[in-house]
Amino acid sequence: MKKVLLILFIFLCGYQVQAEDGYNAWLRYTPISQPALLSAYRTQIASCYIPGHSPTDTAIRNELQQALHSMLQQSVSFTAAIQPRALVCARINLLPAALQQQLGNLLTNTDSSGYLLKTISYAGKNLTVITAKTDIGVLYGTFALLRKMQEQQPISNLDEHSSPKLKLRLLNHWDNLTRYVERGYAGISIWNWHTLPTYIDPRYTDYARLNASIGINGTVLNNVNASATILTRPWLLKVAAIAKVLRPYGIRVYLSARFSAPIEIGNLHTADPLNDSVRTWWQEKAKEIYSIIPDFGGFLVKANSEGQPGPQSYGRSHADGANLLADALAPYGGIVMWRAFVYNPEATDRFKQAYEEFTPLDGKFHSNVLVQVKNGPIDFQPREPISPLLAAMPKTPLLLEFQLTQEYLGQGTHLVYEAPLFKEVLETDTYANGKNSTVASIVDGDLNQHTLTGITGVANIGNERNWTNHPFGQANWYALGRLAWNPQLSSDTIAKEWIRQTFGCNPKVINTIDTMMLASRETMVQYMTPLGLHHIMGNGHHYGPAPWSNHAPRPDWDPVYYHKADNFGIGFDRTATGSNALAQYQPGLRQQYADSSSCDPRFLLWFHHVSWQHKMPSGRTLWNELCYQYNAGVNGVTQMQQQWKNIAPFIDPERYQQVTMLLGIQHQDAIWWRDACLSYFSSIAKLPIPAPYPMPAHPLEYYQQLRFPYAPGN
Template sequence: MKNTLLLMLLLCCIQPLRAEDGYDLWLRYKRIDNNALLSTYRRTIAAIHIAGNSLVMDAVKKELDQGLNGLLQAHIPFTNGQPVNNTLIVGTTSTLAALKLFPKDDLQQLGTEGFRITSRTVAGKVCTVITANTDIGVLYGAFHFLRLIQTLQPVANLNITSTPRVKLRLLNHWDNLNRYVERGYAGISIWNWHTLPEYIDDRYIDYARANASIGINGTVLNNVNANATVLTAPYLHKVAALADVLRPYGIKVYLSARFSAPMEIGHLNTADPLNDTVRQWWQAKAKEIYTMIPDFGGFLVKANSEGQPGPQSYGRTHADGANMLADALSPLGGIVIWRAFVYDPEANDRFKQAYDEFTPLDGKFRKNVLVQVKNGPIDFQPREPFSPLFGAMPKTPLMMEFQLTQEYLGQGTHLVYEAPLFKEVLDADTHSKGKNSTVAKIVDGTLNDHTLSGIAGVANIGNERNWTNHPFGQANWYALGRLSWDYSLSSEQIASEWIRQTFSNDPTVVNTIRNIMLTSREAVVNYMTPLGLHHIMGNGHHYGPAPWSNKAPRPDWDPVYYHKADAKGVGFDRTASGSNALQQYQPAVRQLYADSNACSDQYLLWFHHVSWQHKMHSGRTLWNELCHKYQEGVDSVSAMQQQWRQLKKHIDPERFHQVEMLLAIQHKDAIWWRNACLLYFQTFSGMPFPAGYEQPDHTLGYYQQERFPYAPGN
């Protein structure tokens, strides 16, 4: 009886562990499990002194309190008096001026967002100082300091200076007012427009914290396929409420503006950008917005694309439309982000359309206009060459648009770490001003002396408990922020940071998951679109393969438009003998791809229609290489599964099982892609599958008859 009572008391004292559901993202702040380092950190941070009083500094205090007490499992006091040994001193250059920590003007290079973290002696005491010119810079510094501890980095003898490479670091939410998210695979929108502005979900605050921790400083709240209703007064009050939540974390709100709004909510009979009444309407609307949201960022616009209204409807140019909005916003400090995603169904190659429409307008946009260009010339494919607009518009600031939501990369069920894709594009050399004229240097403004610069990512966030549905989707959100702040970071470094903060600092976990992540992008390229194939996904949902599809309302929505397979070969000829899209690049870039025998395998079928017998760099024929790549993609996913299974005892059961199930789906889908595509292309090549490869277990007709009317994305 006595033993039974003791056991019951013991069980009552044990606190149940909260399941790891992924909600905390990379801000878990779990106790450091390295006891030696834990003791060192506790000795290094004995007290916290925060100088300054603002909503931002309140956020700094709250984050440091939550982060350090969670990581160190110790109550660290806040002090207002003289620092003691090992005080963490936090404040701006102004609020810390009395301490005379730095020479006058020493921190000017930090600008408005950079920060410095240093180990200093203050009044004879050894201290750590986090400082910046602004409160927001201090916030970024505080998050960086917490990251050092989360990833078990030393925090003694610090001398860190960090400033963002890019001015605007944005998320673009493709969220509609009814909470449906276009191309969203993580549930409905996190913005509950119905309960705003009175009801502020804590999720909004955690969204702001997560973004600030990786340097994201702006968010476009609504879909580029915009609804003019968001510009009406009732909805602007809702937007203002969100702006109030995000502001202490350095995040400005932007809105996608529907070009025809003057007609739809202003009751005008035209939206002509050169019409004086239309211009006055937008000026009045801008003033109304800034009255409610004094730090409103500006408008993102999709115009004359996929049925959206725009200035071309009135015989005007993209510059006319963008400049009208820019003139309305300029006196108030706002900007216009004008998307370059346009294509004409009558063009002989969709690849060329954005270049043809926008390069004649170079230098004709107002100074507060950015032209936002997708990373590639088609549409967020698993691999694309960089858009030729980068390197062709030196007089215009160009903003990079990446897609975090994996519209063409397995959507919310495939593990695809996108940092290697982002790096591949940013590191690409346009040769527009000689060698080393990288896309990154164009995007950050340094190559062409632009002060306005930006990178945006189409958000993969929804109301799923873990934000992104697939736990590894969080890594792409994280990577976008880190690369937007500093694009010189490697994919490996960003992966390691994310793993250590999200899962564990255990070397087995870090090394295994990092290997999975770093091979995942090439895996999806191989089992979906190897050797430069592109846009062969099913119409509508874009999830599975449908290279045979040829019945869309317009040809450039059909996969057959892009692969052009026939008995002679496969691939889109974009050389001088074909569409001549290759001419849009600088000569040094054209030289890389012009010869099918010298062109890299990665882009061969992007730029050439080649024989099934074409000899590849491996020595195999094109057909055999295609079979090899598809099989390699399947094998890579099998290897990912095997590596993940080895981590069972190292990962919490909830997330381990979730990823295990999703990898099973990915493996099944990779086989589906391989079988469907090779069986289809075999009808043209007439060649057998090479010996030693897994044979398809269904006929081509089986795959062609499959239908997915309710697949996400339809």
Template sequence: MKKLRIYFLMCLVLLLKASTAVFADDGYRLWQRYDLIKDTGKLSNYRQLITQVIVEGNSPAAAVIKKELGNGLQGLLGQTPESMQPVKDNAVVVGTTATPLISALRLTDRLNKVGKEGYLILTTTVNGKKATVVAANTDIGALYGAFHFLRLLQTNQDISKLAITNAPKTQFRVLNHWDNLNRTVERGYAGFSLWDWHRLPDYIDQRYIDYARANASVGINGTVLTNVNANALVLTKPYLEKVAALADAFRPYGLKVYLTARFSAPIEIGGLKTADPLDPAVRAWWKTKTDEIYTHVPDFGGFLVKANSEGQPGPQNYGRNHADGANMMADAVGNRGIVIWRAFVYDDKVPDDRAKQAVNEFKPLDGTFRKNVMVQVKNGAIDFQPREPFHPLFGAMPKTPLMMEFQITQEYLGQGTHLFYQAPLFKETLDADTYAKGAGSTVAKVVDGTLHKYEITGMAGVSNIGNDRNWTGHHFGQANWYAFGRLAWDHALSSEAIADEWLRMTFTNDNNFLAPVNKMMMDTREIVVNYMTPLGLHHIMGWSHHYGPGPWIKDKQRADWTSVYYHKADEKGVGFDRTASGSNALGQYFPPVQKKFGNVKTCPEEFLLWFHHLPWDYKTKSGRPLWDEIVYRYYKGAEDVKGMQQTWNTQQSHVDEERFQHVKTFLSIQEKEARWWRDACVLYFQTFSKRPIPANLPKPEQTLEYYMNLDPKFVPGI
């Protein structure tokens, strides 16, 4: 019997270990971790204030709300409030103006102000009983409100006296997936594509549902399934049936699907001899194809198009312009959806600063696009650099809705292993003043339509999501997906507030964790800029794969695919002169911006070498000559990553072991690669400056030749 008891205890220990392993936190739940609230005072208070949950309506979205609130409250409160009517004290009532309990509250005037997707969360009375009401005009609005209510609980907020009115500032809030049909992801660093085309349309992976849940929780309402470097096959019937299955899965969460359209599709899959947008047969082909798509996906969002850029086909192949191409597709879509036409264009036949080409091509077309066309503009004119000034197109096309394009995936930001919290980058662009209508004409006001009265508005983010178990490769990459969604909904939110929300929901509400880790996240932007591209340096990464430093890249088939094109280092100095004495790209901005950036004394140092070519002995604000300042910035960036490591290492008691070790390991990679960037760039630029590295700084670990000969293989995301 004793042996039997020992055997039983051993089995129990093994079972407990196995159970612990199964429930280890691998990051799959993202910020939707509905774990029991640890603050016993808050928990008791919430249990008293939430005794009943009534979700009105019978739509698929209403069913989602019931399920989400049921699961969320069961997890957070450790108990499931009753759901049957009649209404009792401390009920949570969710519904729309079309449902009885909400309709009786006569909230129509207030709800008219929040539109189709907005909502109210109010402490009020329902049938004479104290209640918390989540009210909206539509079920999708009610769903967004339900997620907001759950967020209040997850972040330990006071819910006793709620008076929340919330509505999105932009209409189309869309993720752009650069996913290929073979499941590789261009510039993807979190595994392969989520979309398992082989098993679709018959198998709907639970991941698709959880993906939709996560997007709805932050207000993202659209997803472009395929790469902007498009494959026409996705427009064929077998793939449209697969797309329809995804659309059906996403629809209850308010998430519409969009597709990228290859401009030459009429030739490749349509059997035509031309794709000329003014050819009647081509126009008819696109109309028929679009009608076919809508038979599969009745709420299809529309097309995203990359044309005449980086070798992609487009209307210019036929002597037409971008408006000709976009309008042809907009006519095919009609009032059923939109066409998003990317402004990321550059032509190797134009011997001019690449930063100028989008304005040169698109500004003359302002006012010639159909009403359902949006021109999608990257945050900066080059290509998602660690830091670049806002794109001069913002403010320059008052008659054409401009859609912001941010890159959430970290192509130029350490790819999948560096911790870089992007909200400050996003905010820097959104808060920048274009002066299009005088001071205060911020990029955000352009994008949300308030400056130029755009009829449609939107914001897009190039996705960082893959099939890695934690979705984004780096656990902190989730914060960038979250931040994009929150800012697309409300660009007035602060980076700190968004980080606080995400940390509370993803890790813990313990202030001993929140304060230092929030600060660490906020510091990452300057840290990474310093060890990669300080003082306005840009586009000096490795060739093709963009992994690691490569300021020596030259002699490629295009000048603007090299690094030397951008930094223009020589024995006299370094930097790209974009003033009137150089390329005059600065002339594309409004006069106050030209004045600020054009004068080397008033140009912010973070953009100094973006707009000016300066001598190595130019005196910077620190009092150091330019060469020394560049070197000190590189060294400070690398050294500050060690500070990030120290901050994280003090948080082990607040984080589960799996995620703690994962982030710790990635910070180790980041520290090593920050030194790589530092040493390679300093040694390279030293060949021009002919000046010593300051004596108080450690010397690089290898020679310049060593770094130049590094040739990383199998870099993901190419």
């Protein structure tokens, strides 16, 4: 009876345990569970001193109030003077002169976004200091300290200097003004354009907090397949309202600009970049934008690709188009991000077109233009070789584009940790300037001495309560920010950071989930596109396998274009005997792929059309290896299911059940991929699926007739 009354009392007092719905993502700030560590934290942070009064200082104060109260389970006072055992958060010029003198030299090599975490003794007081040259730097340092505390690390002897390696650390939202998200699998857009600018959803602030905590400093609000409407004044006022929320967190807003806007909203008869009226129109539009949004970041442009308007419509080059907008933005410090994702149905190999169109333009773009290059030459496949363009434009700053939204990686239902994919790309040696010319050294500016640098990711965020639909989708968002800050971080380090903050610090939970995450991308490649297969997904929606598809309006939308399976073998010959796309790489990288007998098996079918009987490094024939890989992928998902089940007692019921159900979908899909692909390729190769592998559950015709007219994101 007493137990029942206690439960009733707790309920009536409003102290129900809150469900773990994932909304707080990695900023959960759960109470510190280790008594000794809790005591140490309480002793070290007895008060907070934040002398500044900027909006960013207010954001810092609010974050610390929330985080420290929750983690330390007691209130922490904010004082007007520095007290013993204080946490001091201030840009360097707001500190007392003696502290400035003591710490100033330590910031010499820190940029405007960098920070210093330092434990010091000052005037007989033990202090924990977060300082920087700017308020935003202090904000980043604050999140760094809170990350350490969430990970239950000691903070009694801090001495950390950190600056971002990349200047631009961006998200690209493919959100339409209707709130529909192209290639979005987490609900509709978080931007409620209809109620803006008057109604400001508190979620915008939480979006800013999450991004700032991982160093993201810019967001493109709208789809690259842009509507010119967003550049009209009523919509710019809506953008300004979002910008006002994001500004204290160091996040600038950018817009995807439709190249034909002068015609569609400007009443001009042309959008020719060399036309004086067009140039004047863009100059006036930039002036208007900056009068409304003084810190506007600039434009992202998709032009002359997939039907989008662009300068080639007028016989002009991509450089002509980009420079038109760059000139309009230059007086205000704005930039242009010009996408290199271009292809047309006449191309002999879609792989080659971006390189062919953009390399002749190297050095012709103005200084405030970056060419935005996808990580691979096709389209965000589960595994791609790097885009050859990344090593071919030394005079042009390049903005590396990844895709967080899992368009080709299982969409919103598969657990696929993308940091290993990002690292695989960043660590690839391009040989652009001899050995050790990694992709990371190109995009961070070191190799070619560029100061305008960046990494961007197509966002996987929607209005689902937990932001990304799949709880583990948050890890990809987190990984992008952390790697854009420091590309040298390992996938394992980032995964464990995220796990500790998201699921807690139980060693069994950390090790189990870490193992699942680190294996997940390779598992997904195995059950979808092993050995260099690519773009064999369903047409349009890109959901599920369709290697047989060959009826699209243009050949390069069809899987058969990419795998070229026939009675002899399979794979796309990109050597000198085929499309010769391999010639676009530097010799050092080219030779790694040139010979089918020594080519990395992971990329074999990207570059070679080889016999079904081709001998693989494993000793198996290509056909047997293909069967092995598909089955290994299914087994990998089975293993993830068991690993997740093993930590059930340590995971909150809400998220445990959600991930369990999603892993069930992933397992079904992996079997579907295996059975459909092996059925089809078996019919082409005229080879049976060897024992002991299971036979497909249905005949090939069953898989071929499946339709998904309402698949999300299409």
